[in-house]
Amino acid sequence: MRLYHAILVLSLLIVGINASFQAVWLSQFSKVRDSVEEFSSSWLPAVRLASALARLAGEYRRMEMDYLLTEDHRELAVLTRRMTRVTAAIENAEMRLAGLMATRSERDALTTYLESRSRFQEEHRDILNETLAGHPEVARNISAKGSAQHFAAMMASLETIERLNQESGEQAVSNAGRLYRRMATTMLAVGLGSIALAVAAAVLAARRISHPIAELANCMATMPEEGLPGCPIKQPGRAVQEVSLLYRAFQNLTGQLALSMKRLEELAVTDQLTGAANRHRLMAEGIRAMDLCQRAGSPCSALMIDIDHFKRVNDTHGHAAGDAVLRHISRELVRHLRASDLLARYGGEEFVILAPNSGPEEAAQLAERLRRAVEVHPALAAGATIPVTVSIGVAGGQLAPKDFESLLHDADTALYEAKRSGRNRVATAGEPA
Known part of the structure; x- marks a missing residue:
């Protein structure tokens, strides 16, 4: 075989391999693009809409509380109009969110939310009727017991929708990453094969024909940076550019995912271990409750509760048992609380x-x-019965402090007195030791 025949064959092999590589690469890239489009067109809008619904529902609930505390008819009329506008916004968001529910779990969560909102609206109509009929106490009782419960169920359903969509988003990112890794592996294998053939062709040409190589080197040294017109070398610039675009697309999606996760974390109001409210929600609800009680002339109290000798439980039975005790205490406390x-x-x-x-x-x-x-209901953990007790500090009443942090401080001081007096007892702020 003549030299130029060998070079021609090697060149054709390089072209064929690169053409096959481009076809496989484009196919894999199309799958990545489809996964990314699914990620950005379904999951992110669903999270935003669920977040917006939670915000609108919270605004509606706050206006309902303002309605209970307002006696001026003009202010009532203004609140009614605002509620109507918020209701329209909520219904619009619900219709848009329903179109994004792709799984059975998401649709079930949305159905639960809609049922809770329907009952919430019925309670709200009762509140309006009782308020207009001159029965504010009845209206407040409906708001505190019925409306609040349905509102909490609505928020829980929206949180479920956000969690399910978060899982869908993570799956989309995982799929895109898997397809990208497969594509990168293909690129590496084909690239190495092309390099090997190119090196073989270059070595063969260098051995037998030096002048054309010198001309080619001169052409490459004197040509502009924009390209190699007139030279027998095809630049792979397009592939490199598209890979760069793919990296930038993933960087943008990662930034959007980080922002969405941050918003979800800000919306989280529940302690993951015990199921009780977390400290963030406590402070927000406490400030609001203090304001409402002071405006209504009602007492407001706080109980600070500490598990006695909890470190001993962890040291004796392990931290898993300690977590079980915390969950047990939370359940026992909830059973005796009002709505x-x-x-x-x-x-x-x-x-x-x-x-x-x-x-x-x-x-x-x-x-x-x-x-x-x-005291009478010990905790069960890992097959062992663990007796536990609590010390409780109480503060509040009609003479409660002007702000919630001071109320907590008084309750904490009373808790310290209860523990100092022997634990497993109740101490009230202001009472003599």
């Missing part, structure tokens, strides 16, 4: 109960019931 009370994990083994519309005697009685309930 209007809020249980929150304050940190470590400390819990706080916000009890609006509760005077000092009522709050102290509630604290004693909770203390006895925990």
Whole structure:
């Protein structure tokens, strides 16, 4: 075989291999693009709409609370118009969100949300009717017991939708990453084969014909950076550019995912271990409850609860048992609370109960019931029975501090007195030791 025949054959092989590589690469890239488009067109809009619905529902609930505290008819009329506008926005968002529900779990969560919102609207109509009929106390009772429960169910359903869509987004990212790795492997294999053939062709040409190689080198040295017109070398610039575009697309999607995760974390209001409210929600609800109680002239109390000798439980039975005890305490406390009370994990083994519309005697009685309930119901962990007790500090009543942080401080001071006096007891702020 003559030299130029060998070079021609090697060149044709390089062209054929590169053509096959381009076809495979484009196919894989198309799959990556489809996965990315599914990720950005379905998951992110669903998360945004669920977040917007949660914000609109919260705004509607706040206006409902303002409605209960307003006596001026003109202000009532303004609130009614605002509620109507928010209701229209909620319905529009619900219709758009329904079109993005791709799985059975998402549709079930949306159905649960719609059922809760329907009951929430029925309770709200009852609140409006009782308020207009001159029965504000009845309206407040409906809001505290029925409306609040349905509102919480709505928010829980929206959180479920966001969680399911988060999982879908993570799956889309995983699929895109897997396809990209496969594409990168193909690129590497074909590239190495092309390099090997090119090196063989170059070595063959260098051995037998030096002048054409010198001309080619001169052409490459004197040509502009934009390209190699007139030279027998095809630049792979397009492939490199598209890979760069793919990297930038993934970087943008990663940034959007980080922002969405941050928004989801900001929306989270529940302690993952115990199921109680977290500290962020406690502070927000506490400030709002203090304001409502002070404006309505109602008492507001707080109970600071600490598990006695909790470190001993962890040291003796292990941290898994300690987690089980925290969950057990949370369940026992919730069983004895009213719908209007809020249980929150304050940190470590400390819990706080916000009890609006509760005077000092009522709050102290509630604290004693909770203390006895925990004492007579030991926790079960890893097949072992673990007796636990709690110390409780109570603060509040008609003479509650002007701000929620001061109320918590008083409850914490009372809790310290309860623990100093021997633990497994209740102490009320302001009472003599």
